Amino acid sequence: MQMTRSGFLQLCMFILTILIGTQNSWATRCLEGSKSPTNFNINSATNITHTTSVGNIKVTNSNQAAGTILWQSPVYTTTFTCYDDYNTNNTEKAYLYLDDLGRNLAQAFKNTNLIVGIRYNGNEYPIDSTSTSSDTRIDTGLIAINTQTNTSTAQANCTLIGKQAYNFWGQATRRCSDPRTITINYSLYIKSRGTGNNFNSSAQTYQVFQLDGDSGRNANGNFQEKISNVAVTYIDCVTSLNTQNVDLGSYYTYQDVGPILRRTPFTINVTTTGKNCAAYPFAGKFTSTQAYDTDTITPSETGMKNVVGIKVYEAGSTQPIALDSTFDFGSSNGSTLTKNFEAGVFFLAKPSTAGQFSSTLNYEVYFK
Numbered sequence: 001m002q003m004t005r006s007g008f009l010q011l012c013m014f015i016l017t018i019l020i021g022t023q024n025s026w027a028t029r030c031l032e033g034s035k036s037p038t039n040f041n042i043n044s045a046t047n048i049t050h051t052t053s054v055g056n057i058k059v060t061n062s063n064q065a066a067g068t069i070l071w072q073s074p075v076y077t078t079t080f081t082c083y084d085d086y087n088t089n090n091t092e093k094a095y096l097y098l099d100d101l102g103r104n105l106a107q108a109f110k111n112t113n114l115i116v117g118i119r120y121n122g123n124e125y126p127i128d129s130t131s132t133s134s135d136t137r138i139d140t141g142l143i144a145i146n147t148q149t150n151t152s153t154a155q156a157n158c159t160l161i162g163k164q165a166y167n168f169w170g171q172a173t174r175r176c177s178d179p180r181t182i183t184i185n186y187s188l189y190i191k192s193r194g195t196g197n198n199f200n201s202s203a204q205t206y207q208v209f210q211l212d213g214d215s216g217r218n219a220n221g222n223f224q225e226k227i228s229n230v231a232v233t234y235i236d237c238v239t240s241l242n243t244q245n246v247d248l249g250s251y252y253t254y255q256d257v258g259p260i261l262r263r264t265p266f267t268i269n270v271t272t273t274g275k276n277c278a279a280y281p282f283a284g285k286f287t288s289t290q291a292y293d294t295d296t297i298t299p300s301e302t303g304m305k306n307v308v309g310i311k312v313y314e315a316g317s318t319q320p321i322a323l324d325s326t327f328d329f330g331s332s333n334g335s336t337l338t339k340n341f342e343a344g345v346f347f348l349a350k351p352s353t354a355g356q357f358s359s360t361l362n363y364e365v366y367f368k
Contacts, residue, residue, distance in 0.1 A: 028092050028144045028213025029085035041162035042085050047221035056231045058367040061238045066194025073188040082144035083161050084177035092213035094144040095137040098127050105206040106130045113196035119187045144213050145177035201231040237274035253351040260344040270337040277332045284329035285364045295320040299357035308357050309348045315340035
């Protein structure tokens with residue numbers, strides 16, 4: 001009888017150890033939105049999943065160099081409140097755990113010429129590890145839950161999320177960390193790997209990351225970002241861009257400030273080579289390091305900078321083309337892509353001196 005009692009006690013202690021160990025494996029549960037003003041049951045809370053539908057990506061001979069951006073999402077800004085749903089009363093930071101536990105995203109793109117990644121806090125994180133032996137995570141630098149040393153406050157934290165327990169005398173026995181509200185900003189991208197097989201378009205949905213705490217992925221769930229509908233069209237076409245100078249003419253210091261003084265026409269001709277060049281329309285984009293505002297560039301010369309302004313229009317249009325935004329560039333005839341523009345010069349301020357001015361406008365052309 002004594003041996004049986006001893007064995008039973010050892011078994012109970014073993015089970016108790018497992019339960020305690022499992023309970024400490026996770027702590028952080030992050031729910032979208034601000035801190036709840038009223039008590040609620042966190043076990044019944046809904047985990048939010050955000051899915052970005054990528055759509056069609058056109059990959060050409062020109063953009064298959066390693067590191068070339070093929071697609072990027074907008075910057076997403078989301079606010080969460082993180083709670084201690086395992087009543088650990090610990091301090092934990094928030095992390096973005098990349099991919100899912102099975103590494104399905106990395107596996108799907110492993111041998112292809114594409115790679116998916118996330119931008120966070122100015123850094124890029126490609127999702128390329130297929131190892132399941134350890135988790136790859138991004139430190140957000142934000143505190144998700146914070147240890148509360150005041151007993152009554154820590155007990156109230158547990159009550160808030162429906163995690164409080166009471167002993168025989170009705171006394172609260174659990175203490176939970178302070179919840180913290182955090183905001184994360186991130187975007188997603190797909191780049192060219194430079195080598196690899198063509199990706200077979202897929203309607204499948206892939207997990208990009210899960211928001212969680214120090215101790216790993218919470219089994220009760222957390223916010224997840226996913227991508228779906230990655231469709232790729234591979235196009236045989238190479239574009240050759242040309243540099244050209246546009247003479248904008250002469251102007252007089254007595255002319256009015258504000259209105260366009262003259263519009264000078266110019267044409268951009270792009271050479272296209274390949275069997276698919278005429279099959280798809282093109283888009284264009286203007287950029288400049290000499291931007292004055294969203295659709296104006298200004299010269300770099302002293303006395304002319306922020307005095308002379310230049311806007312670019314599609315031929316015949318009254319609406320200037322915004323910098324760093326895409327516009328319709330038309331279609332190639334198979335060997336040449338041609339687009340007509342006009343450069344409008346005006347005075348931002350009254351010129352105090354005479355002299356020459358120049359400005360540089362960069363352009364990009366790619367398939368829509």
